[in-house]
Amino acid sequence: MPANLKCPVCSQLLQQLDNGAACTNNHRFDRARQGYLNLLPSHKMRSKHPGDDKQMVQARHRFLDSGCYQPVVDALSKATRTAVNGVEHPVILDAGCGEGYYTALLHDAFPQASVCGFDISKPAIHACCRRSKDIQWLVASVNDIPVTDNQVDVIISVFSRCDWKEFSRVLKPGGKVLVLAPGEQHLYALRQVIYEEVRPYPVDKLVSQLPEHFSLLEKGSVTGTMKLDSSELILDLLAMTPHYWHVKPSQKQQLSELTSLECGIDMKLYAIAYQPAES
Template sequence: MPILLRCPVCFEALSPEQKSAVCKNNHQFDRARQGYLNLLPSNKKRSKNPGDDQMMVEARTRFLNHGYYQPVIDALIDKIQSFSPEAPQSILDAGCGEGYYTSAIQEKLEDSEVCGFDIAKPAILAASKRNKAIEWLVASVSDLPLMDEQFDVIISIFSRSDWPEFSRVLKPGGHIVILTPGQNHLMALRLAIYDEVRPYPEDKRLQDLPEHLYLLESQTIDHMMMLENSQAIMDLLAMTPHYWHINARQKEQLERLDQLECELEMRLSVVQKRYTETQ
């Protein structure tokens, strides 16, 4: 079943029409030449160019394409497959970035319908070049341009979660897979930058779930990476919030490194939507 889109202006269903999508109130959204749809109206943006910029997208693409985060892909796919070992699923990647994880999931679960969205237009442009079989959208997590209760799985990787919106588009019994940093995630990178490093705090979002969502399970993904050149180290930096906080001296000392052994530690948590009493 194709992904069902919702007009971001009037919330009516969007229907495909040649190279665009249009609702019954004649709000029309044209597909970009690369195939994606921009469903983030300018009046709903908090800034002119929200999200990652072109430099950060290119750094992320270079780094991830080297396979440093392959254990994360493997864990994600194993978990998604465990929800429905036989039947295909409809999957939404919320805050998909340049589509590395989304594409890998679609290629492995090729019978599933997959949609990825991000608020950053440069990221979706890169994603649409990576994989043509996915419905790519420029959209905001707080106002999803998607019809209700159509997804079996939502994944959210180091992205903001909007529980009401996730619940709205998720089928009853569906799963939300969330990846957050473990306490020691990228510790070696942080030690190379800062004089004092604190462990990442525990994610509070999972402690404040609405009543119809509950934490089903959690596991840790732990892997040691060897970054073998300065480019990989600086690309990893550009993927993190630390990029915006380091000063010139800290950046310079990081650039002098020609290799770095760095721990990848992520927490994979699964949240499930409760069935209603009538179901």
């Protein structure tokens, strides 16, 4: 059963229709031919085309489908299994799902769950719909999650931004947030080619600033070594990272001339619990 959605205009419950959804205030949202609902009104968009563009989405799709991030898939699946333990029909929300790689894998791994993925990038959600027709896909922002209150068991956040106020609204008491973030040495070899000086990523800042009612349950490391055997795969990896926005043409040229690169994965996986105060 899909997650219950709320209207992004007036916050009333959205009723599912054959061709979309509508609320009692007659705000209507047509279902795109690809199968998703666009619940990001234009007045709430910070740019005309927010999020990853089509080229970045295609690069992410190719890279993730190569299997290079299998250790990440294994760790995330294991953590999700722990998080939904004892919940008969969990609701899993992938907040900032990108092109849907992890969302689709979790949907397959937990057939008893209702899985919903959303992202601000329309090209990313188009790619999601090509991955699976059985998942509830939305164009939406983590700042204003179009899901009704207190119904989500697990939120997945993979290299995405956490909005703790919205997370606390949609999570059930006792719900979990699983956050994947870079470790100090993540993709060090890639960064070494690009920059003269490679600085370690800051870690644990997220958990040192957890708001009230959120607490860290567990912190784990996800590590591994990828052997990238083509310049195309190396450039696809670059396009998945924030460095894509800052790299100079000369630096990109350096990467394109490489035919192989051994590059380390170093990620942190945080399991965070939400428990509001009893009223």
